[in-house]
Amino acid sequence: MDKPPEYQQGAWRFRLLGRFSVGVGGEAVSIRSRLHQALLAGLLAHPNQVVPADDLIDTIWQRRPKNASNSLHVLVKRLRAALGDPDRVRAEPGGYRIVVAEHELDLLEFTALLERAKQATDPLTERDLLAEALSLWGDGPTPPPLREEDRGRLEELRLGALSRRIALDLETGREAEAISELRRLTQRHPLREGLWAQLMRALHQSGSQAEALAVYAEARAVLADELGVEPGAELRELHAAALAADGAPAWEPVCQLPARTDDFVGREDTVARLERLLEPADTARVVVVWGQPGVGKSTLAVQAAHRLRESYPDGQWFAALHDRQAGRTSAHELLEQLLLASGLPAGQIPAQTGARSAALRARLADRRVLLVLDDAGQAAQVAPALPGTGGCAVLVTSRRSLLDLPGAQRLRIEPLRRDSGVQLLSRMIGAERVEAERAHAEELVRLCGALPLALRIAGARLSLRPEAPLSALAQRLCDERTRLDELAVEGMEVRASLSLTYQGLSPLAQKALRCTVLLPRTGFSPCALGAVTDGSDGERLVEALTANALLEPRGVDDTGAARYRTHDLVALYARDLATDDDLEPGLRGLLDLLLARGEEVYREASRWTEELPPYQAPGAMPARLDLPPLRSPEAWARSERDLLLAAIDQACAAGWHADAARLADLVIPALHLSGGFDQLAAARQRIAEAARAAGDELVAWRADYGRAEASLAEDVSESERTFVACAEAFDRLGAATELVYSLTGVAFCRLMRNEPDLETAERAVRIAATGEDRIAYCTASRTLAQTLQQHGRIREAVWILKKTTQEAAKLHVRSLTAGLYRELARAALLLGDIDAAASACLDAAPLLSGNPHDEAWLLQLRSRVETAQGRYADAATTARRSHGIFTELGDRRAAASSLIWLADALWHSGDHTEAVTLARQARDALAAMGSTILAPEAERILARASQSA
Known part of the structure; x- marks a missing residue:
């Protein structure tokens, strides 16, 4: 279209492609308003055409304003003023039209060049015209003010021109220049099969057949994942051509699995489960076998892989991903190993990691191969090696759970059961030798934590000295201070295995592991771990240590809180690492938590106990922590019994006897309900000793009083x-x-x-x-x-x-x-x-x-009442219930007194033989404990028996 005469004096330039701008006479025209920009862009996308008002309104506003037509009219007037040209934007029936010449708008120039390229008579001319057209776009995308529909239309024009220009490059021998551009384009537009095909063609023409195959595998995986379709005919033909020109040798199945061990024991159920998880399927199977260092993951994986050989006839490959001297194998190195195992010549292995990954997927496509990747350190190490199609399976062993490995199922391996541990020793040193010292063999399994690595070390040491008794090694392992030193022989060492996992932890997780020495091995909550580490709720710390198999889940406690513990050998390793800088602040944090919780426990306990009021050191202030209230303080105290008693003992050792005394006074009344009076007496004795060492007589004698109550x-x-x-x-x-x-x-x-x-x-x-x-x-x-x-x-x-x-x-x-x-x-x-x-x-x-101790006393009294009422069978039943509760709580004196009244009920019911037996048993037991108040009742029954005789 010829330029109207009224525009001859100024040279206008409107840019819509790549970078949005307006200029006149070489000077930029400032259009700052976003609404003005959107209006102008919407008009320029349809140059010299009437754009409906509704389309412009949708372009300009995300939410249609009230009186939209009036608003649009006002906006057009302001745009005309901004341009300084009232006739540039014209009102037409139903909408508006912008008047521009070809040389004023880059979009018109672009379409004109495309049309000229179509008319070109030779490839070079067409290619140059397309390159000139594409240069108008610069490096940027279509500007944001355009509607999605307009942006998509212009982008399709650009990509069509680009694809045609690349096709001409390939026709004219410029494939080397096109490869890098096509790699960027396939990453930016992964669902365009045409671009993948051009990249394969460029690689094929340049002689890079392995890379062309890798590109096909990558394209196939993308199309399957995103669209659920297989590559089209063009891609399949190029794939076949690349295979034909590849020159790779025919596929030869390879088995790289290490030999199975003869002493594999105790994992039959786990192996069977692995076989089920790794059965060939439509999608690649990936299973992560994980657990703490030395638990036998590699041995298990090899055992399972051998059993699966028939299911994977195209090969069973094995790669060790860590070496003590060489360190970790990188993903790049792993891919090279696997490509070599696939039969690809070394000279054809791509240089880039991504290309290697794609090449491996191409080699594995439609094959049935089992990959065993042993001792992976992180998901990124093995993820590039995962097959892209069904039929293959990957068995990964790791010290970590590898939660970020996509599509994997996980199986945590626990230490052996005791009988399996004994069986492993039997296979290593002989069944006769083990049976001759069966008790000491079981003790060795316990001291080794039933950990296969530790048991193999013990077995190796015993096999060196056939004359040495098992008891001698067991005795050496009893000393926790040197146990890890003993569990080392030549190339096997428990401490070194644990160190590798520890070094892979974050600094905070390392500190958390060290601080577990303050917590009981029987189990603890995340909150306790947080208290000794950094004052947090401990959830993330537990996740970090559990993900690295350094904590063992132990179910939930009576409050519903999750419980965890450290394996005995992990606990000893943590104790070796812990320093005073960890332990003193950690213990202080733990005591603050327990004292705060203890206040809640005592408030609950004070409603059903009449203990001596808790000790409060002069001038001491109770710990104030922002904690959610306990739903059941008594249940919490019962669940944390071991932690509370351990904290009392550690506080005494640290010289904080006043804190220990108050904590004991706050929680021991509740702990009385679950028995274990010897433990409670021992805790009070420890406080008394610490207080006397510090010259604090009042606390010492209060602790003695508490010990007397427990006794x-x-x-x-x-x-x-x-x-x-x-x-x-x-x-x-x-x-x-x-x-x-x-x-x-x-x-x-x-x-x-x-x-x-x-x-x-x-x-x-x-x-x-x-x-x-x-x-x-x-x-x-x-x-x-x-x-x-x-x-x-x-x-x-x-x-x-x-x-x-x-x-x-x-x-x-x-x-x-x-x-x-x-x-x-x-x-x-x-x-x-x-x-x-x-x-x-x-x-x-x-x-x-909620007070079983007092409930048992009431049952005992009710038995006496029922006997007095002549309800002898009921009385006997009630007395037995009382005796059972006291026995479970460990209160021997109260349990024996219940037997007196059981004997009385039985005598009255006519069962004289059992009555006499129980009366004599109860009398003697109470006498041994210094309690004779019920002796006359027992003697009365025995006297009746003598008279009857």
Whole structure:
């Protein structure tokens, strides 16, 4: 179109391709408004044509404005003003049109050059015209102001011209220049088969047949993944041509698997599962076998691969990805190994990693090959070697889970079972030798953590000295300080294997592993790991260590929290690495967490226990942490029992006895519910020793008091001696509350020994009456009432119990109130009022929910009531339940006392033989523990038996 006369004086230039701009007379015209730019671009995309108003509105605004037509009209007026030319944009029926000449708009120049190229009579002229047209685009894409529809139309014009120009390059011998351009284009436009075909053709013409095959494999994988289709006819023909010209030798199946070991044991189920996971399928099978160092991953993989040989007749390849001297094999090196295994000559292996990967996929296409990639360090090391088509399988072994390896199934390998560990030793050193020292062989398996690497080292050492007993090596391994030193022989070493995994961790994960030495090997929560490491919730730390097989999942605890543990040998390795810089702040963080949680536990426990109030060091402030509340503090304490006792012990060793004492006072009342009184007594003893070493008498004697309470389940006489010593010390120190509890303990122990001490019981009540601790007062009053009952002053005891029950009810301590109801029931039985005794038991029952120890005491009392009611079978059943609970809790004294009342019920029901046996057993057990209060009941049964005889 000829340029209108009114535009002859200025030289306008509109650029729409590549970079959007407007200029006149060589000077840029500034159009800053995005709306103006979008309007102008929308008009220029259809030069000299009427563009409908609705299309322009959609181009300019993402959301259509109110009165859109008016808004568009105003915008056109402003664009005309910005251009300084009112006739450039003209209003037409239904829309607007921009008037431009060919030399003013690059799009018109581009289309004109394309038309001239079509008319060209020789390839070189056509190629040059297309190159000139494409040069108008520069390096950038079509500008953003255009609609998606317009951008796509212009891009198709550009790609069509580009494809034709490249085709002419290939026709005119310029394939070398085209290859690099085509590589960029196939990456930018991976779904255009024509570009892939041109790249294959360029490589084929340049003699790079292996690379052409690699390109085909890559194109095939992209089309399958994105579109779910196979390559078209042109690509398939080029593939066939490349294969024909490749010159690669015919396929020869190769087996590179190492030999199977004769001493493979204990993994039959795992091997069978691997066989199922690796069965040939429509897609390539990828399985990651992972686990901690030395767990036997490589041996297992080789065993499974041999069994799968028939399923993969085209070859079974093996590549070791780590060497102690050479280090890690790179993906680039691995691909070279595998291409060589495929039969590709070394001279035809591509230089680039990507090309090697594609070439391998091409070689494996439609084959059935099993790849075993041993000891992968990371997913990136093996991902380029994964086949792109079905029929093949890859078995990867790794110390890590390789979660980022696409499409892989994962199988974590655990240490052997004990019997399998013994079997492995038998195969290494002989079954006769193992059977001769079976117990020591099992101990060796335990000390080696049932880890195959450690057991192989032990077996190797034993095989060197056939005369040496297994017990000698077991004894050497018992010392945890040197166990890892012992588990090393020539090329095998547990520590070196662990070090390789440790070095691959992040610095924070390394610190977390070192800090696990502060946590019990029986298991811990993520929160505990976070507390000793960096104060976090520990979830990411657990993930990092678990992903590297340095933590073992242990299910969930009673609170629903996940639990983890370190394998024994990993724990010893972590202890070797840990420094004071790790342990002191880690322990401080752990204690702060446990003290904060302990406050919650004690608030819950204070409703059903009447323990000595927790110790608070002068001037000490409780730990304040932003923690979500526990759903069940008692369940948390039960789950964290080992951690709590370990933290108490470590705090004492660090010289923080006051923290240890407070933590014990906060949580041990709850721990009493699950028994294990010897552990609790040992914890109190440790605090006492640490406190005395620091010269803190008050804390030391409080710990002794706690030890005496825990010892009541085993030795009443020892508890009494300790309570007496505590009372003397607290009297001297002026600790009134502690004195009341100690005197009450003395009176209770003497009651158990059937030597009721009314003076001591009354003294405890007098002192408590002047203090502020009303729980101490009620506890002392209950013991006084028990003592009065033993002196025959039952009605006086009942009066005290009723008065004390009223006061205890106001304190909301369920265990205390329930205990007073139980004493009322006992008193009622002594008075012969069976109904009152039964009523008191009913009053006590609702107060004991969640307190198995007190529930068992109530069951014992209910058995006595049922016997008095003549319900002997029910009484026996109830007494057995009581005995079972006490036995499970480890309270031997209470369990023996339940046997007395079981024997009484059985006697009345006519089962005299069992009654006599149980009465004698209970009497002797209680006497051994220094508790003789029930001896008369046992003797009464035995006396009846003698009379009957």
